[in-house]
Amino acid sequence: MSYVKSLKAKECGAEYPIEPRTICDLDFSPVEVQYDYDAMKGKVTRQSIEAGPQSLWRYKDLLPIEGEPKTGFHSGWTPLVKADRLAKKLGVDELYIKDDSANYPSYSYKDRVVSVAVTKAIEFGFDTVGCASTGNLAHSVAAHAAIAGLDSFVMVPHDLEEGKIVATRSFGPQLVKIKGNYDDVNRLCAQIADKYGWAIVNVNLRPFYTEGAKTYGFEIAEQMGWQLPKHTVVPVAGGTILPKIWKAYQEFIQLGLVEDNKPAMYGAQADGCNPISKAVRAGEELFHPQKPDTIAKSIAIGNPADGYYVIQHIKESGGYATSASDPEIISAIRLLAETEGIFTEPAGGTTLACAIKLIEEGKIPRDEPICVCVTGNGLKTIEAMDGQFEHVEPIPAKIGDFDAMVNAMKEADEPAPAATNA
Secondary structure, eight states: OOOEEEEEETTTOOEEOSSSOOBOTTTOOBEEEEEOHHHHTTTSOHHHHHTSOSSGGGGGGGSSOSSOOSSOTTOSOOOEEEOHHHHHHHTOSOEEEEEGGGOTTTSBTHHHHHHHHHHHHHHHTOSEEEEEOSSHHHHHHHHHHHHHTOEEEEEEETTOOHHHHHHHHTTOOEEEEESSOHHHHHHHHHHHHHHHOOEETTTTTHHHHHHTTHHHHHHHHHHTTSOOOSEEEEEOSSSOHHHHHHHHHHHHHHTTSSOOOOOEEEEEEETTBOHHHHHHHTTOSSOOOOOOOSSOGGGOOSSOTTHHHHHHHHHHHTOEEEEEOHHHHHHHHHHHHHHHOOOBOHHHHHHHHHHHHHHHTTSSOTTSOEEEEEOBBGGGOGGGGTTSSOOOOOOOSOHHHHHHHHHHHHHHHSOOOOOOOO
């Protein structure tokens, strides 16, 4: 059965039926899916969830679909890595990496939101889906449309990383490059949704799309043994994921599935696109849009749709936000790979770099559980690592040449002899 009740405006509280709708007609605030939590109690339990599939659909009762899933059968249920080597390096007691770089089929967290949105699109009777994307969403929409047998149009900025372009086109969508940044693409997609009557997942299906992000938070709690991390560090782009992880935590608390340990939420952005972290650090309620300029292109959204609510939830939870420079992002990518074997894209590097800053600033205590959210795979953004490694000169296929190379390496590692007075 479905526990969905209605769509409800976040500000005035006006309610609407379940339909493709983004905003309230009265105050133009976003609308959000409402559930009957009283009816869930005693039925949505730890046991009922654990009996579900090892995918995001184990949380189907807490998602806004009526029938059976149409895609995402292997999406979600990604690793929660207890990062002991990285924790030791950072001087913290307990550190976890929620690793959606291993998500299926797009190797990003977007498989969560798209699984729900595409399923809902089919329920509504759409035959074409699309999106405005900085890369990962385009990849995911194209893949899930192929799985579900739908046509797809994906709209992206003209300067997207080539790895994401190739990965997306492999699934056979109509790829449209738009001159401009993500905000330009998003504005056009709002017009496309109205004119063509397509399901643009992060536009006219946004209330349902965003609910899929809750599964990231649900998994963290369940994989930690039905406990919440005290501190969760999340990348901020359009502002979807942080409020929905927060909502996931609150839903589990309300249903009695976890104890309320007052979890705090932290936003992570790049210096070249940091409207949210800048507002939080300045103590402001509203953010000022920016023009992005950073290697972290997947989170380079200068006018985040849900930015206001990100700021609200960060403050409500007692968290904070910060941003990292491009060199700090690259350094964090390498640190995560070298300590935990996780190769993330710049968004994940941003999140770790910001977590390090927040720990060093004392905003996150070193003796409480910390979860860092890694949302995408580095193999799609290898351009970001250009020039980061020394050139490797080939050697002949002879053991003597290999021996000489090893000896040279040993000599390079030896400390220089101390200087002596003549």
